[in-house]
Amino acid sequence: MRCPSCDHPEDRVIDSRPLESSSVIRRRRLCVYCGKRFTTYERVESTPLMVIKSDNRREPFNRAKMREGVQRACEKRPISPASVEKLISEVEYDLQDFVLEVPSSDIGDRLLKKLLDLDPVAYVRFASVYRQFKDLDDFYHELTKVKRKSEARKV
Ligand SMILES: [Zn+2]
Structure with missing residues (x-):
């Protein structure tokens, strides 16, 4: 996942939790380069x-x-x-x-x-x-x- 601020390709996941439907996982990420935090949502492919x-x-x-x-x-x-x-x-x-x-x-x-x-x-x-x-x-x-x-x- 590229950082939306500086486009750096590396990040660290700082928090990860399933949302209510549990087919979507919300991850808080931290850019290792600029330190900006951002959120991604991932849908489980099986559903x-x-x-x-x-x-x-x-x-x-x-x-x-x-x-x-x-x-x-x-x-x-x-x-x-x-x-x-x-x-x-x-x-x-x-x-x-x-x-x-x-x-x-x-x-x-x-x-x-x-x-x-x-x-x-x-x-x-x-x-x-x-x-x-x-x-x-x-x-x-x-x-x-x-x-x-x-x-x-x-x-
Ligand atoms: Zn960054």
Whole structure:
């Protein structure tokens, strides 16, 4: 596991405990180089979480695929890889509420909520792919909503 602050490849595990569902293990790690602490979540491979797609097909949860979608939305935005990783880990952590299956719409909504806090442009990009706006009005409506929210935050 590379340190999210300095990218050093070595760390020391300082605490390790299973979460409630016990198929996810939370580890506190300490970078041996810069001393920064960070947390990782590991899902036990024998119990893969299944994702229910919109057409009702199931496929195993794929962290890399989720990261890919988020990274694409964050392209050329002032967002560090560590923030993307943190967002992914937080959503994955939340998914432990689901033991066997989770609707893909649920994952999408969680990612959108986090992206809105992180970067309005990344949010709209992700939403445009994920929500598949019906028409320009629909898209404009979403933009206005985001604009209002990000302005409210500045005050
Ligand atoms: Zn470090």
